[in-house]
Amino acid sequence: MYKKIIPFINCENELPVNVISEAVQYETGGADELFVYNYSGDEASGEEFLGTVKEITRQIDIPVYIGCYAERFEDVKKAFYTGASYVVIKYSLLRQKKVIKEASGRFGKDSIILELDNYKDIDNREFMEDLRELGVYALLLKHVEWTEKWISSINACGFPVIIRDSLSEKGMDDLLGPAAVIGISTNYFKDRDIFKAKIALKARNLEVNTFESKLDFSEFKRNGEGLIPVVVQEYKTNEVLMVAYMNEEAFNKTVETGKMTYYSRSRNALWTKGETSGHYQYVKALMLDCDKDTILAKVRQIGPACHTGNPSCFYTELVKKEYADTNPLTVFNEVFHVILDRKKNPKKGSYTNYLFEKGIDKILKKCGEEAAEIIIAAKNPDSEELKYEISDFLYHMMVLMAECGLDWNDIVKELAHRK
Numbered sequence: 452m453y454k455k456i457i458p459f460i461n462c463e464n465e466l467p468v469n470v471i472s473e474a475v476q477y478e479t480g481g482a483d484e485l486f487v488y489n490y491s492g493d494e495a496s497g498e499e500f501l502g503t504v505k506e507i508t509r510q511i512d513i514p515v516y517i518g519c520y521a522e523r524f525e526d527v528k529k530a531f532y533t534g535a536s537y538v539v540i541k542y543s544l545l546r547q548k549k550v551i552k553e554a555s556g557r558f559g560k561d562s563i564i565l566e567l568d569n570y571k572d573i574d575n576r577e578f579m580e581d582l583r584e585l586g587v588y589a590l591l592l593k594h595v596e597w598t599e600k601w602i603s604s605i606n607a608c609g610f611p612v613i614i615r616d617s618l619s620e621k622g623m624d625d626l627l628g629p630a631a632v633i634g635i636s637t638n639y640f641k642d643r644d645i646f647k648a649k650i651a652l653k654a655r656n657l658e659v660n661t662f663e664s665k666l667d668f669s670e671f672k673r674n675g676e677g678l679i680p681v682v683v684q685e686y687k688t689n690e691v692l693m694v695a696y697m698n699e700e701a702f703n704k705t706v707e708t709g710k711m712t713y714y715s716r717s718r719n720a721l722w723t724k725g726e727t728s729g730h731y732q733y734v735k736a737l738m739l740d741c742d743k744d745t746i747l748a749k750v751r752q753i754g755p756a757c758h759t760g761n762p763s764c765f766y767t768e769l770v771k772k773e774y775a776d777t778n779p780l781t782v783f784n785e786v787f788h789v790i791l792d793r794k795k796n797p798k799k800g801s802y803t804n805y806l807f808e809k810g811i812d813k814i815l816k817k818c819g820e821e822a823a824e825i826i827i828a829a830k831n832p833d834s835e836e837l838k839y840e841i842s843d844f845l846y847h848m849m850v851l852m853a854e855c856g857l858d859w860n861d862i863v864k865e866l867a868h869r870k
Contacts, residue, residue: 453660454627454652455483455634456645457516457613462489463496467503471510473641478511479733479751481645481709483660485511486636488518490541501533508534509860516564516636522546527554531562534864539564539591542572548585555586564613566591570601573608583609591615591636594626606631623648624655646709662706662734668699672744678714679746683756686735686749692756693764695724697746709734711750730754783859787849794853806850814854817847 458477462470470487477485487507489500497520504517517530518539527550530538538558540551542565555563565587572578573590582590590608594616595601605612606629614626615636626635640648649659671679678696685692695713697705701721704712711732712723725731732750739746757764776782793803806814821844828837852858 452633453483453658454632455613455660456481456640456649457484457486457634457636458482458640458645459486459488459615459636459638461638462487462500462503463491467499467506470503471506474507474515475510476642477640477645478513479709479731479753480640480643481649482513482640483634484514484516484536486516486518486539488516488539490518490520490544492520492522492544501529504530504533504535508864518566520544521550521554524550524553524557526550527563528557531558534861534868536868537562537564537588539566541566541568543568548581551582551585551587555588560586561588563587564589564591566615568593570595573604573610579608579610589613589633597625602629605629624652624657627652627657646707650707662709662737664702664706664737666739666743668702670743671739671746672742676716678716679744681711681713681746681748683711683732683748683750685752690763691765692732692750692752692762702746705734705737711748725753728754728758730756732756780859780863783845783849786846787853787859790849790853803850806847807854811854814847814851818844818851821847 460470460473460477474485474487485507487504489496491497491500500519504515508515514536515534516537516539517533517535518541519526519530521527521530521538521540521544527538527540531554538554540554540563545551551563551565563586565582567573567590570592573592587610589611591613592605592615594614608631610631611633612629612631613634613636614632616626617638623635626632646661649661652659653661673679676698678698679702681695681697683692683695684690696716697712698714698721701712701714704721704723708723710723710725711734712721714720715722723731731753732748733753734748734750736749737746738749752762755762757766759766776785790803793801794807797804797807806817821840824840825837825844828840831837852862
């Protein structure tokens with residue numbers, strides 16, 4: 452199991468737009484997970500913070516830890532509803548231990564992390580057992596001066612441990628050393644290269660999460676110039692963005708930095724996509740085809756991929772036969788965008804606009820009616836009727852999503868957490 456680098460962001464009194472931008476930079480920069488927190492008990496501040504985290508989880512794919520004021524189970528539930536993978540509860544602010552038990556019972560025993568201010572608590576075996584009974588998954592501990600006793604206590608506490616520290620890179624391998632330590636949470640890497648730090652840690656024989664090719668470039672089939680073509684796809688939509696070439700140096704730099712780097716045949720030089728435009732391509736996956744002569748890259752594209760400003764370089768239509776696109780997510784998104792357009796730009800006579808005008812109660816009533824129709828249709832041995840009733844329900848459900856500020860990305864991400 453590799454050791455994780457988990458940057459933290461203190462969101463108290465910070466502008467949401469700045470926090471979101473910083474979160475995205477951490478993900479694209481190579482962070483394994485992210486810890487964002489605001490332990491203020493102020494209700495208005497707390498609600499704004501939850502909204503910020505919800506936007507963060509929409510924009511990044513790495514697991515998010517949310518640290519918040521948790522007086523009741525309801526507070527923890529709201530925190531999970533942001534899309535966060537873990538909730539961090541500060542023990543010194545906890546009024547009722549049953550909050551942890553309720554939360555772990557509802558969201559799973561691998562979801563609650565307890566932040567302890569007094570590191571000596573980990574030597575209290577009765578206390579540790581109590582936490583285990585409550586359903587605590589891991590501990591977040593502030594770093595203190597390392598001693599053999601301290602390391603021994605961490606390894607013997609019986610919990611995975613995350614060490615929180617504003618550190619210097621020099622001491623990272625020491626902090627990650629104890630077996631029970633699964634990661635380091637730090638703000639050290641703000642505006643720094645996490646990939647570079649990971650390579651340095653790996654050189655010191657520490658297992659960290661870096662890109663590493665399973666095949667050497669010499670095993671690829673290259674053309675006469677020693678190049679291999681690369682087909683680039685947007686990782687979420689599978690849209691083909693562009694085609695370029697790599698030589699061995701470009702491939703190795705891509706794997707090392709996590710940014711797509713190519714070889715320009717016209718300039719006879721390496722180029723990292725986005726160096727001048729800021730439209731970087733961050734690696735999600737690299738795959739080799741069956742003949743070993745073409746690479747497929749799945750990337751997170753920042754901005755448009757094409758120098759013309761088009762999202763994809765493939766925008767010039769040559770030949771086309773009309774066909775129905777039945778990709779489920781494509782269809783759902785297209786229908787949902789029509790619904791959103793009706794909400795923003797009402798159309799006379801539109802049934803969708805009628806529902807929006809009548810409001811949430813009417814929409815909920817229709818969802819309930821359509822759900823009942825599904826149950827009735829399911830009792831019929833002919834599945835054709837059921838197909839239509841499910842379609843009706845999904846349409847009304849999407850109207851409800853639009854009314855409540857959700858989209859398919861929110862739903863898909865939540866389902867992905869449940870796999």
